[in-house]
Amino acid sequence: MEPLSPFVAIAGGLLIGTAAALLLLLNGRIAGVSGMLATTTRIDSGGPPWRQAAAFIVGLPLGAVLIATFVRRPDLVIAASPVALVVAGLLVGFGTRLGNGCTSGHGVCGMARLSPRSILATLTFMATAALTVFVARHLVGI
Amino acid sequence: MRNDLAALFVGAIFGAGLVLSDMVNPARVQAFLDVAGRWDPTLMFVMGAALVPSALAYLVRRKLVRPVLASHFFVPENAAPDRRLLTGAALFGVGWGIAGFCPGPALAGLVLGAWQAWLFVAAMFAGMIAHRLLPTPANAVPTTQSAN
Numbered sequence: 001m002e003p004l005s006p007f008v009a010i011a012g013g014l015l016i017g018t019a020a021a022l023l024l025l026l027n028g029r030i031a032g033v034s035g036m037l038a039t040t041t042r043i044d045s046g047g048p049p050w051r052q053a054a055a056f057i058v059g060l061p062l063g064a065v066l067i068a069t070f071v072r073r074p075d076l077v078i079a080a081s082p083v084a085l086v087v088a089g090l091l092v093g094f095g096t097r098l099g100n101g102c103t104s105g106h107g108v109c110g111m112a113r114l115s116p117r118s119i120l121a122t123l124t125f126m127a128t129a130a131l132t133v134f135v136a137r138h139l140v141g142i
Numbered sequence: 143m144r145n146d147l148a149a150l151f152v153g154a155i156f157g158a159g160l161v162l163s164d165m166v167n168p169a170r171v172q173a174f175l176d177v178a179g180r181w182d183p184t185l186m187f188v189m190g191a192a193l194v195p196s197a198l199a200y201l202v203r204r205k206l207v208r209p210v211l212a213s214h215f216f217v218p219e220n221a222a223p224d225r226r227l228l229t230g231a232a233l234f235g236v237g238w239g240i241a242g243f244c245p246g247p248a249l250a251g252l253v254l255g256a257w258q259a260w261l262f263v264a265a266m267f268a269g270m271i272a273h274r275l276l277p278t279p280a281n282a283v284p285t286t287q288s289a290n
Contacts, residue, residue, distance in 0.1 A: 001173065001182075004164050009184045012163020013191025019156035020192065021199030026148040028209035028216050031156060033246040034270075043270045048149075048216070055146040057249065059153025064250035066154065067161040074161055076251060077169035078258045080241045089248075089262040091237030093269025096245060099230020100218075103244045104156075106231070107189060112196035113217070120223045125235030126175075132239030133175040 001077060008072075020108050027052060032105025033060070034096035044097070079142075099125075144211050157250050163188040166250045168242025175239055 020031040029048050038044035039053035047053055068074060080088060096102045099121055101110065106125075110118020136142045164170045165188055173182035208214050238244050243251065243262050251259030 001167075001169050003182065004170070004184045006183075006187050009163050009187035010191040012159045012161070012165065013188035014195060015155055015159030015162060016165075016188065017159075017192035017195035019152045019159060020196040022155070023149065023152045024196075024199045024203060024215070024217075025206070025209055026152070026211045027145050028212040028214060029149075030217060031152065033156075033244075033249065037245055037249070037266075038270055041267060041270070043267065043274055049145070051146045052149045055149035056153035056156075059150040059155075060157035060160075060246065060249050061253040062150075063154030063157030063159075064161045064166065065157075065253050067158045068254055072162060074164055074166050074254060076167050076254060076256045078242065078256060079169065079172070080258065082258075082261060084240050085243075085258050085262045086265040088237040088241035088243065089265025090269040090272070091233050091240070092244065092248075092262075093266035093271075094273045095230045095232070095234030095237060095269070097230070097270050097273035099227050099232075099234055102234060102246070103238075104246055108192045108196050112193050113200040115218070115220050117218075117221060117223045117227055121227055121231040124228055124231035125238060128232045128235030129239035130175045130177055132236045133172055134178055136240070137176055138178055 001075075016104075016108060017112075020104070020112070023056070024109075030105055030109045031056075032101050032109060033057075034092075034102040035100070035105055038097060095125075148211055156246065159188075159192070160247055160250050161254075166247040166254060168247075170242075171244075171247070172239070172242040175242075 023029050023031040035047050036053040036056050039047035040057045106118040106121040111122055160166050164184060170182060170184055174185035241262055248259050248262050
């Protein structure tokens with residue numbers, strides 16, 4: 001995997017943060033992807049009005065395709081086996097509902113407003129994610 | 143309607159950022175998490191950069207009576223962390239580490255030709271439904287104003 005220029009990474013990060021900023025200042029809402037997915041699928045009855053959540057959830061892949069088509073085609077490398085993907089998906093779905101958020105809601109929005117819950121949640125999922133990769137790669141050798 | 147268009151536009155910017163920064167690439171994310179291997183700092187740059195406009199917006203919010211297109215802000219109160227939050231975050235992290243996908247990048251991966259993203263997202267919905275079926279009270283964090 002080629003290293004990515006830090007400038008490109010920062011530009012991408014600024015776009016993500018700008019999206020979070022605009023959603024707050026325009027609609028007064030937190031840009032949390034897991035929550036909006038749960039609202040859009042009606043798995044969760046809370047959150048933003050359905051059309052707003054669904055619009056965000058439709059917009060996200062649209063923006064992804066635009067950049068992939070006109071700016072930078074990402075080369076997705078996915079090492080996880082189908083079984084691992086299912087286990088991971090179950091954990092991510094269950095965990096983000098139980099913990100009220102994921103990398104976007106806690107990491108980008110919650111940390112930005114210095115929410116103790118979000119800071120603690122972010123430190124926790126970063127730690128367990130790093131530990132999981134360590135165990136899988138260096139102890140088990142997957 | 144204006145809220146919906148704003149959300150669509152904002153979602154597109156978010157997705158654009160995920161692809162530009164390569165956060166849609168599970169190998170890139172796992173390389174950041176692999177602190178004992180060939181560490182890739184990309185995610186750190188991305189999150190650090192994302193926090194700048196996001197934090198600025200929360201500072202601007204203090205000066206605003208209401209958002210531009212809504213009657214009030216829907217931001218959770220700073221409640222105390224509890225065990226549910228930490229357990230949920232811990233489980234999420236394990237899943238994130240295994241696959242290298244979190245919800246946003248997985249959603250983007252659906253349209254970037256990665257069949258694995260479809261499998262992951264289907265399992266993710268199953269996990270969300272499993273949580274919904276748990277006999278615990280609703281998990282909503284109280285907001286400063288009730289949602290409309």
